[in-house]
Amino acid sequence: MRCRASWQYLNGTGRLWWWSLFLVILGFSFRISQVDVKSLIGGLYQSWALGREMLPPDFSRWKQVLTLAAETVAMGFWGTILGILISVPLGFLAARNTAKNYLIYQLAKTLVTLLRSIPDVIYAFFFVTAFGLGPQAGVAALTLATVGLLGKFYAEAVESIDEKPVEALAAAGSRGLSVIRHAIVPQVLPLFMGYNLYLLDHNIRVALALGVVGAGGLGVELFTQMRGFHYQKAAAILVIILVIITAIDRVSAYLRNRIIKGGFLHPGNRLPDAALLAAIGVLTLISIYFMPVDFKEMAAGAPRIWEFLKGMFPPDFSRISVYLKLMLETVGMGISGTFLAMALAIPLGVLAARNVSHNPVIYNLAKEITNFLRAIPDLVFALIFVVAVGLGPFAGVLALGLNTAGFLGKFYAEAIENVDPKPVEAVEATGARFLQRIGHAIFPQVLPLFNSYNLYILDRNIRYSTIMGLVGAGGIGFELVMTSRMFEYRQMAAMLLVILTTILLVDWLSAYLRKRVV
Amino acid sequence: MVRVTNLRKHFNGHKVLAGINFRVRKGEAVALIGPSGSGKTTLIRTINGFVIPDAGTIAVGGQEIKYRNPESLRQARKKIGMIYQLFNLVERTSVQVNVMAGALGRLDRGLSLLSSTLGFFTRQEREKARELLGFVGLEDKVRERVDRLSGGQKQRVAIARALMQEPELLLADEPIANLDPKASKKIMELLLRINQEKKITLITVLHHLDSVRDHFGRVIALKEGAICFDAATRTLNDHRVQDIYSIEEEFACVAAQAGSI
Ligand SMILES: Nc1ncnc2c1ncn2[C@@H]1O[C@H](COP(=O)(O)OP(=O)(O)OP(=O)(O)O)[C@@H](O)[C@H]1O
Ligand SMILES: [Mg+2]
Numbered sequence: 001m002r003c004r005a006s007w008q009y010l011n012g013t014g015r016l017w018w019w020s021l022f023l024v025i026l027g028f029s030f031r032i033s034q035v036d037v038k039s040l041i042g043g044l045y046q047s048w049a050l051g052r053e054m055l056p057p058d059f060s061r062w063k064q065v066l067t068l069a070a071e072t073v074a075m076g077f078w079g080t081i082l083g084i085l086i087s088v089p090l091g092f093l094a095a096r097n098t099a100k101n102y103l104i105y106q107l108a109k110t111l112v113t114l115l116r117s118i119p120d121v122i123y124a125f126f127f128v129t130a131f132g133l134g135p136q137a138g139v140a141a142l143t144l145a146t147v148g149l150l151g152k153f154y155a156e157a158v159e160s161i162d163e164k165p166v167e168a169l170a171a172a173g174s175r176g177l178s179v180i181r182h183a184i185v186p187q188v189l190p191l192f193m194g195y196n197l198y199l200l201d202h203n204i205r206v207a208l209a210l211g212v213v214g215a216g217g218l219g220v221e222l223f224t225q226m227r228g229f230h231y232q233k234a235a236a237i238l239v240i241i242l243v244i245i246t247a248i249d250r251v252s253a254y255l256r257n258r259i260i261k262g263g264f265l266h267p268g269n270r271l272p273d274a275a276l277l278a279a280i281g282v283l284t285l286i287s288i289y290f291m292p293v294d295f296k297e298m299a300a301g302a303p304r305i306w307e308f309l310k311g312m313f314p315p316d317f318s319r320i321s322v323y324l325k326l327m328l329e330t331v332g333m334g335i336s337g338t339f340l341a342m343a344l345a346i347p348l349g350v351l352a353a354r355n356v357s358h359n360p361v362i363y364n365l366a367k368e369i370t371n372f373l374r375a376i377p378d379l380v381f382a383l384i385f386v387v388a389v390g391l392g393p394f395a396g397v398l399a400l401g402l403n404t405a406g407f408l409g410k411f412y413a414e415a416i417e418n419v420d421p422k423p424v425e426a427v428e429a430t431g432a433r434f435l436q437r438i439g440h441a442i443f444p445q446v447l448p449l450f451n452s453y454n455l456y457i458l459d460r461n462i463r464y465s466t467i468m469g470l471v472g473a474g475g476i477g478f479e480l481v482m483t484s485r486m487f488e489y490r491q492m493a494a495m496l497l498v499i500l501t502t503i504l505l506v507d508w509l510s511a512y513l514r515k516r517v518v
Numbered sequence: 519m520v521r522v523t524n525l526r527k528h529f530n531g532h533k534v535l536a537g538i539n540f541r542v543r544k545g546e547a548v549a550l551i552g553p554s555g556s557g558k559t560t561l562i563r564t565i566n567g568f569v570i571p572d573a574g575t576i577a578v579g580g581q582e583i584k585y586r587n588p589e590s591l592r593q594a595r596k597k598i599g600m601i602y603q604l605f606n607l608v609e610r611t612s613v614q615v616n617v618m619a620g621a622l623g624r625l626d627r628g629l630s631l632l633s634s635t636l637g638f639f640t641r642q643e644r645e646k647a648r649e650l651l652g653f654v655g656l657e658d659k660v661r662e663r664v665d666r667l668s669g670g671q672k673q674r675v676a677i678a679r680a681l682m683q684e685p686e687l688l689l690a691d692e693p694i695a696n697l698d699p700k701a702s703k704k705i706m707e708l709l710l711r712i713n714q715e716k717k718i719t720l721i722t723v724l725h726h727l728d729s730v731r732d733h734f735g736r737v738i739a740l741k742e743g744a745i746c747f748d749a750a751t752r753t754l755n756d757h758r759v760q761d762i763y764s765i766e767e768e769f770a771c772v773a774a775q776a777g778s779i
Contacts, residue, residue, distance in 0.1 A: 431593065448610075
């Protein structure tokens with residue numbers, strides 16, 4: 001029985017209690033991340049002022065910007081390709097039914113889990129420190145992040161196959177790789193291709209932001225222009241980023257639609273395959289032409305990573321109390337950012353839900369705002385807010401809050417669009433006002449979904465709050481940059497361990513909460 | 519209490535209500551019958567403003583319903599309770615919270631708007647909800663979740679929610695179509711008791727002619743969007759029932775209507 005935690009069951013006192021607990025957590029996390037009403041209003045004004053300085057966008061450097069944009073896309077492409085190459089063997093090793101050796105299975109699985117829990121930007125930072133500035137750090141970071149995601153997806157796909165063909169082949173005397181090739185690959189190939197496409201989409205978006213920490217691509221240019229006070233030039237780059245992300249959205253929505261309709265990758269269905277091949281072909285040509293990295297050089301750099309890793313040992317925990325304090329601030333930022341996102345997403349989600357938002361102007365406006373917030377990576381927001389409201393955790397809270405308000409707004413709107421309309425009409429028939437209908441007929445229906453989305457975003461924001469400091473937006477990330485500039489790699493290692501431990505702890509906690517509350 | 523004049527409605531070229539006229543006096547109990555697709559639900563939904571008629575007017579309690587004015591429509595809905603075939607309750611919440619929804623129309627200003635939206639109600643309103651749940655025979659289910667109730671119990675909750683509005687008019691669209699015979703009988707008795715004890719006007723769409731004969735003094739029958747019978751229930755003999763539910767003999771229908779006026 002999970003209903004004991006159900007909000008609807010609570011009477012007035014019970015609700016009051018929960019509201020108070022909520023407010024206490026809210027107050028506490030706002031305090032440690034230095035958010036208050038005055039700074040919120042001030043921040044609004046300062047962002048407005050910065051926004052005015054950014055207009056109109058200055059496209060005079062469009063040649064360089066477009067070249068960098070192509071390079072960014074190529075980074076995403078090659079990161080995905082390398083990630084796929086590593087994930088294929090790793091995925092089979094991390095799947096229960098194909099891993100022969102239990103120890104290897106557990107190792108592969110743990111490796112994938114670890115790779116997945118660390119934010120991509122941390123990898124980028126690490127490789128920038130090890131390799132130096134430039135796109136090869138970005139490609140390497142994307143590769144690791146891809147392996148974390150794809151390794152899991154592949155393993156799950158392999159574990160969910162139909163075992164009968166496998167047994168038949170085994171009975172006929174085939175073994176090992178031969179069984180995989182003839183009985184498993186045909187079954188999982190369509191799934192694998194779907195995941196690869198998803199990762200390609202994901203990686204191009206991430207690549208746009210990685211440059212902000214120096215890992216190549218358009219982000220580097222954005223960083224340079226923001227820091228050089230060339231706000232109109234920076235605005236032009238933002239516009240390009242938005243255009244690229246919107247284009248990716250459109251193309252992948254089109255392809256997803258094809259997959260759902262079953263036309264995709266099916267023998268005998270030429271047309272969608274042609275569209276897909278064309279899209280991939282263009283992308284490949286761009287990625288080869290604007291080759292961001294020299295793979296030979298990258299391979300030659302591998303020993304340097306080893307040297308670098310050796311230099312990090314043993315980790316130096318002498319300043320652990322400082323790290324813990326900063327980590328607390330970081331977690332506070334993640335929580336505050338999530339609260340901010342929820343506060344923004346509730347009106348956005350309601351107004352962007354077709355079944356309750358009847359005014360077409362308001363509906364489309366809410367939807368476009370949500371899309372916009374979702375499209376701008378949080379690190380890019382952070383870069384902007386650091387300029388607008390100054391260094392410190394407040395900029396990070398705004399960045400996390402705005403970006404994830406876009407995600408939550410979309411999730412909320414979809415949840416609201418799927419409610420049962422019958423009780424909503426019944427409550428409207430009593431003469432209830434709009435807000436009362438939301439509170440009484442819609443909110444109770446969507447609450448479990450909202451809770452699970454909130455938890456997911458909270459988990460994600462705490463993870464990503466660790467990277468906000470890389471651009472000066474508060475938390476432990478800033479200290480990470482400082483120690484790396486002073487070549488204190490052993491201290492850096494200690495900090496990375498603190499970050500990793502916190503992330504794993506939060507992962508575990510949110511999995512636990514998910515089971516209990518949702 | 520209810521005055522319907524020249525009501526017309528069509529959906530994409532298909533005529534659903536073809537000039538409806540009738541009046542219902544205060545405190546009356548009327549059964550609305552007719553074959554499937556004859557426009558009963560559409561008629562009921564024009565009375566509480568969920569369907570906007572093409573022509574004609576409806577007045578409830580002397581006030582004409584203004585479909586284009588949301589605030590006036592909301593004021594009209596406050597005094598009209600509605601009972602549905604599928605109960606239309608918020609399944610995941612408690613019985614009490616569902617009944618409280620009936621009070622929302624009253625709590626529509628300032629602080630009480632805010633607190634009722636967030637789910638806080640005054641002791642007085644909560645007492646009233648409990649009292650009404652006692653009246654419909656669910657005093658022991660106040661805190662139960664709605665999705666754990668039987669169909670008959672759910673319909674009682676829906677009735678309590680409607681009563682919470684302190685309505686002048688109660689509309690019911692096939693309130694017993696999803697219930698077993700025993701529960702059906704109890705729900706019909708409850709609706710009629712409300713009509714008699716609380717003097718609330720009642721219009722009910724029904725398919726069970728036995729229930730109609732047992733409980734209602736007056737019957738209005740719709741056929742292809744027109745009223746083809748409107749008279750005391752005792753005059754509803756088998757021959758007329760055949761007219762109402764048969765497809766061909768349209769002239770008989772016209773004759774019956776002429777006879778009833
Ligand atoms: N929103 C709508 N859009 C289009 N057509 C509609 C709509 N509502 C009702 N109709 C049509 O109007 C006609 C009358 O429908 P209505 O639901 O009023 O009939 P009814 O008498 O309640 O039937 P039943 O006994 O089956 O409930 C039907 O042909 C139906 O298809
Ligand atoms: Mg009907």
